[in-house]
Amino acid sequence: MENYKLTVNGQRKEVTVDPGTPLLWVLREDLKMTGTKYGCGIAACGACTVHVAGVATRSCVVPVSLIGDRPIVTIEGIGQDPVGRVVQDAWVSEDVVQCGYCQSGQIMSVVALLKRTPKPTDTNIEQSMGGNICRCGTYVRIREAIKAASQQLK
Amino acid sequence: MLCSYRAMVRLFFIILVTCAGWSATPPRASRQSGSRKETATPATREAGLAAWQQVYSVLTHPRCINCHTATNYPQQGDDRHRHLFNVVRGPEGKGVPGLNCATCHQGANADSTGVPGAHNWHLAPLSMKWQDLNDKILSSAEICRSLTDRSKNHNLDGLGLLKHHEEEPLVLWAFQPGHSRDGTARSLLPLTHDEFVAATRAWVEAGTPCPQNP
Numbered sequence: 001m002e003n004y005k006l007t008v009n010g011q012r013k014e015v016t017v018d019p020g021t022p023l024l025w026v027l028r029e030d031l032k033m034t035g036t037k038y039g040c041g042i043a044a045c046g047a048c049t050v051h052v053a054g055v056a057t058r059s060c061v062v063p064v065s066l067i068g069d070r071p072i073v074t075i076e077g078i079g080q081d082p083v084g085r086v087v088q089d090a091w092v093s094e095d096v097v098q099c100g101y102c103q104s105g106q107i108m109s110v111v112a113l114l115k116r117t118p119k120p121t122d123t124n125i126e127q128s129m130g131g132n133i134c135r136c137g138t139y140v141r142i143r144e145a146i147k148a149a150s151q152q153l154k
Numbered sequence: 155m156l157c158s159y160r161a162m163v164r165l166f167f168i169i170l171v172t173c174a175g176w177s178a179t180p181p182r183a184s185r186q187s188g189s190r191k192e193t194a195t196p197a198t199r200e201a202g203l204a205a206w207q208q209v210y211s212v213l214t215h216p217r218c219i220n221c222h223t224a225t226n227y228p229q230q231g232d233d234r235h236r237h238l239f240n241v242v243r244g245p246e247g248k249g250v251p252g253l254n255c256a257t258c259h260q261g262a263n264a265d266s267t268g269v270p271g272a273h274n275w276h277l278a279p280l281s282m283k284w285q286d287l288n289d290k291i292l293s294s295a296e297i298c299r300s301l302t303d304r305s306k307n308h309n310l311d312g313l314g315l316l317k318h319h320e321e322e323p324l325v326l327w328a329f330q331p332g333h334s335r336d337g338t339a340r341s342l343l344p345l346t347h348d349e350f351v352a353a354t355r356a357w358v359e360a361g362t363p364c365p366q367n368p
Contacts, residue, residue, distance in 0.1 A: 020267075021266070022266070022267060043269070044239050049257075055256050058257055060267070061264060062264060063264050063265075063266050066271070124250070130239075130240030130242075130253065131241065
């Protein structure tokens with residue numbers, strides 16, 4: 001077991017875990033932040049996406065020992081971010097969610113997309129979101145919400 | 155008169171031996187490779203080509219060629235299948251926002267989850283593709299020509315290529331690729347890193363000769 005000091009949503013957190021523990025389980029089990037979901041465990045579905053130093057990251061495959069001092073933002077904190085706030089508002093106004101299980105990961109990926117590409121084309125959306133799977137099939141509403149959020153961004 | 159004739163003959167032999175000595179001396183890696191191609195002796199060229207074939211055996215191994223693709227996506231595994239999860243190349247060879255290489259690949263191998271990693275994980279540029287669009291590995295001559303074309307290789311001379319093979323983190327990763335999620339060790343390159351660097355150095359010192367077509 002090792003001790004790790006993490007910065008999560010701007011707050012310092014300390015955990016003592018096995019170095020190989022995926023960040024996902026540190027968030028969910030040790031820090032009790034259950035907004036980030038376990039989907040596949042192999043980075044294939046995107047449900048576990050968080051931001052590490054601003055990069056959308058699949059927390060299920062990243063051991064906590066490789067995080068270092070990079071700041072982490074989860075779905076619980078993304079609303080503090082201006083782009084994150086706009087995206088969450090668009091998600092509500094477009095009524096995107098069905099079961100909701102994948103949506104925290106969807107939103108984290110969309111925020112990463114819009115921060116770098118505020119006016120994404122359909123191709124940009126397909127390429128950036130192609131790794132986030134939704135078994136309810138909310139893809140059409142996700143696309144509409146991305147475009148709605150994009151219109152709110154400069 | 156006779157003395158003068160003997161002196162001239164002696165001088166001729168001295169010049170001849172000196173020239174022969176120069177031409178038999180292997181060029182040093184510290185010189186520019188471009189000018190050495192023309193001056194390499196057949197023996198040097200032959201040794202250089204043999205060294206190149208060793209280098210080629212590494213470059214075309216899946217650990218290397220999976221990221222030297224001709225496609226809009228990276229490849230995975232010894233069967234060089236398309237990278238899972240709809241990963242695409244992106245404008246800088248690092249994926250796209252939301253789905254970058256760094257979305258999964260960190261600065262080191264993730265032993266507990268099986269995801270390979272090294273600093274600045276990314277695809278090689280398309281100018282350094284080592285396969286065609288039909289997934290066929292390019293020939294030794296084709297890759298050698300690309301690798302030594304400074305308009306394609308980020309303007310690296312022979313020494314620059316040697317340094318790349320010695321120090322680039324992604325090259326170093328290929329020699330310690332870790333293991334897959336199921337615990338199976340990834341297959342290793344045909345040479346050790348020391349052997350690879352030695353082969354590259356021998357090739358560079360021979361003037362980076364390339365095989366004739368094909």
